[in-house]
Amino acid sequence: MQRLFASFDQLASAKYSSGAEIFGEGDPAEHIYQVVSGAVRTQKLLSDDRRQIGAFYLPGDIFGLEDVATHRFTAEAITSTTVHLAKRECLDDVVKSDPSVLRIILAETNRNLMHVESHLLLLGRQNSLEKVAAFLLEMRLRSTEADVIHLPMTRRDIADYLGLALETVSRVFADLRSKKILRFDANRSRKVVVLDAKALADLAE
Amino acid sequence: MQRLFASFDQLASAKYSSGAEIFGEGDPAEHIYQVVSGAVRTQKLLSDDRRQIGAFYLPGDIFGLEDVATHRFTAEAITSTTVHLAKRECLDDVVKSDPSVLRIILAETNRNLMHVESHLLLLGRQNSLEKVAAFLLEMRLRSTEADVIHLPMTRRDIADYLGLALETVSRVFADLRSKKILRFDANRSRKVVVLDAKALADLAE
DNA sequence: CGATTACTTGAATATCCTCAAGGAGAGTGG
DNA sequence: CCACTCTCCTTGAGGATATTCAAGTAATCG
Numbered sequence: 001m002q003r004l005f006a007s008f009d010q011l012a013s014a015k016y017s018s019g020a021e022i023f024g025e026g027d028p029a030e031h032i033y034q035v036v037s038g039a040v041r042t043q044k045l046l047s048d049d050r051r052q053i054g055a056f057y058l059p060g061d062i063f064g065l066e067d068v069a070t071h072r073f074t075a076e077a078i079t080s081t082t083v084h085l086a087k088r089e090c091l092d093d094v095v096k097s098d099p100s101v102l103r104i105i106l107a108e109t110n111r112n113l114m115h116v117e118s119h120l121l122l123l124g125r126q127n128s129l130e131k132v133a134a135f136l137l138e139m140r141l142r143s144t145e146a147d148v149i150h151l152p153m154t155r156r157d158i159a160d161y162l163g164l165a166l167e168t169v170s171r172v173f174a175d176l177r178s179k180k181i182l183r184f185d186a187n188r189s190r191k192v193v194v195l196d197a198k199a200l201a202d203l204a205e
Numbered sequence: 206m207q208r209l210f211a212s213f214d215q216l217a218s219a220k221y222s223s224g225a226e227i228f229g230e231g232d233p234a235e236h237i238y239q240v241v242s243g244a245v246r247t248q249k250l251l252s253d254d255r256r257q258i259g260a261f262y263l264p265g266d267i268f269g270l271e272d273v274a275t276h277r278f279t280a281e282a283i284t285s286t287t288v289h290l291a292k293r294e295c296l297d298d299v300v301k302s303d304p305s306v307l308r309i310i311l312a313e314t315n316r317n318l319m320h321v322e323s324h325l326l327l328l329g330r331q332n333s334l335e336k337v338a339a340f341l342l343e344m345r346l347r348s349t350e351a352d353v354i355h356l357p358m359t360r361r362d363i364a365d366y367l368g369l370a371l372e373t374v375s376r377v378f379a380d381l382r383s384k385k386i387l388r389f390d391a392n393r394s395r396k397v398v399v400l401d402a403k404a405l406a407d408l409a410e
Numbered sequence: 411c412g413a414t415t416a417c418t419t420g421a422a423t424a425t426c427c428t429c430a431a432g433g434a435g436a437g438t439g440g
Numbered sequence: 441c442c443a444c445t446c447t448c449c450t451t452g453a454g455g456a457t458a459t460t461c462a463a464g465t466a467a468t469c470g
Binding site for chain 2: 046117
Binding site: 154155156166167170171173174189190 | 447448449450451
């Protein structure tokens, strides 16, 4: 999918500080984005502060590719974050000159769909232990350092991704630690070392 | 989207009896489908019988459009159901001769994505009352007869769509009935008359 | 009409949430 | 460098919501 951004001649960059909004739900979808460094969350809100995070995006990931007039999620920087961005209409021009790019967009859209679909099962039918285990396995796969996961997001972000209370996430982490399935690196709650990936996979179903 | 199936010269039909599997999760995605009559559910299963339904498909709806080698859901007929089906490779041929069809596929994929994304919020962050209210509003929009909803699916199907126990769904229905927001037509639990759509919309957030 | 499946309702229980308090880490300014 | 503050995280206690188990009723299918 990096190819999608490779097809642009010139790329604009933008930097967002921690917590900054990149675009809002319902905003016109004028750009598509790729994370260069940092991390991004996409989320939907209910009237009374309840929040559901749809996905976390890490370096290399593309987001904001909606193919409709408006964004369906709000996107915010989790940490200080740099992105590449391209005008939506430039993408349309690229497609016009090379229709095969449409296949890449379709493939990326299907990647998103696949992720969201498996998240449905997690949200609807898995318990807190399974949810957190699945989340850790997902982050582990994305980690550069084997079995060391640096979490850019807060416990609240994780909770809102998994449909749990932040206290529940914290308790499950404590539980996994007491079971020697993970430990916190030097007591830093954002840096997790997976001690028993097999056990974690079993817990995640 | 009906246009997608209109682009085929000849269409095959198939009929499935209630509960029959149309394709299984992991099966090679050889066909795409359109409901002619009846209703279809797509679902994922966990090892211990837990089930999450991703979507219900009613006449006119297209399903099985995965753009990958294998199906990501199992599809089953809810009632006696007739579908049109087209070979995946025929679709590829159509795309080859008319690349603009790819845009239609992309649009349909995005429709699916939009539906699933809003379902994430429902599953992760809404309570039983909000979930059932949202479900009824969704079905109401699809109903031909204003404010009369014929539900082809069981309470268990609804529960597995909303991430609830079937008893909870039944209780919320009873609650909505006692509040005069709906009634059952002639005490038939599958035929719901919406008495107060405004109240229902308020409950759904 | 009988058998099976679906639905409802009640009671008890479990899971997760809310509320609350305290502690640890990061950043700021004296 | 050390208080100070703020945010984040943890942990406990109590409570709410939804689930499980159970029984009975209603509807559907052959």
